[in-house]
Amino acid sequence: MAVSVRLPDSIRARLPYLLSRAYQRQLVLFAEHTRELDVSGREYAVMLLLEAHERLWQSQIAEALGLDRTTVTYLVDAMEKRGLAARQRDPADRRAHVIALTAAGTALLAELAPAVRAARDELLAPLSEPEQEQLRDLLIRLNQEPV
Amino acid sequence: MAVSVRLPDSIRARLPYLLSRAYQRQLVLFAEHTRELDVSGREYAVMLLLEAHERLWQSQIAEALGLDRTTVTYLVDAMEKRGLAARQRDPADRRAHVIALTAAGTALLAELAPAVRAARDELLAPLSEPEQEQLRDLLIRLNQEPV
């Protein structure tokens, strides 16, 4: 193999590069720490959403998480097949499916918590506690949509 | 449509969510600001790399940017077809292709600079200048691989 090439500062110090690196690393760490529980980041997001709201239409899940309706159909298919979520027709509007976590889903969510914490801690390890807080605050403000 | 659902803090304040939001937003802003120049983020990265190093093997590009060899082949194919980069056999090792920016490639890189700056400024607009520096520093430290 030829001599390795140093990544120039014109890339290394760029925000897009830094963000994509941090994001990729987060994906890898989440996957590593939750491997034996076999849950995608998206499924985890759905579970957190259902933990907070308990009963939601698929369309509400799609809107809240910024997903396509069809994507949610596939997601819920998989979660239902694994017994993590249950689908019911909404008697009040028979077009809609109401989704809720099952007991198994709630249990898995509890199992996931320490793994997710460990992944986050590993990601943030290079920073001190106050710096971690600072980073979170800055990212929250960065993501604030202009009103 | 049913009532909109508020994204719970269990998601909204999570680092993975914040990172992915910031990353997605960055992708959108780059695409918007460079639309008429028709360059992918990856092509831009290759151009910055070639600006810093001038002549590189495809394998060196792949290694520096963390891409697959095949991906680089396709990338360089496209850039060569547009006249942005030139491929030459390396006389010193005839297995290898040496890639360099053409004059058109250098010119496009110059055209891209203000668009990229505008995208970055829009992304960072919610933060003050010192905060922007702080964010960059924290992300650099976050991405430091343990030695």
Add this chain to the structure above:
DNA sequence: TATTGTTATACTCTATAACTATA
């Protein structure tokens, strides 16, 4: 006529493996 959810299709990215030419 619009909305909810499903299904089929296609399209982009990515990963893998097989191949050539050179070393």
Add this chain to the structure above:
DNA sequence: TATAGTTATAGAGTATAACAATA
């Protein structure tokens, strides 16, 4: 035997459109 690059293929993920049921 290993490396540089190419090509073909398959897979995941995503987007689009057409459709049935219901409002």
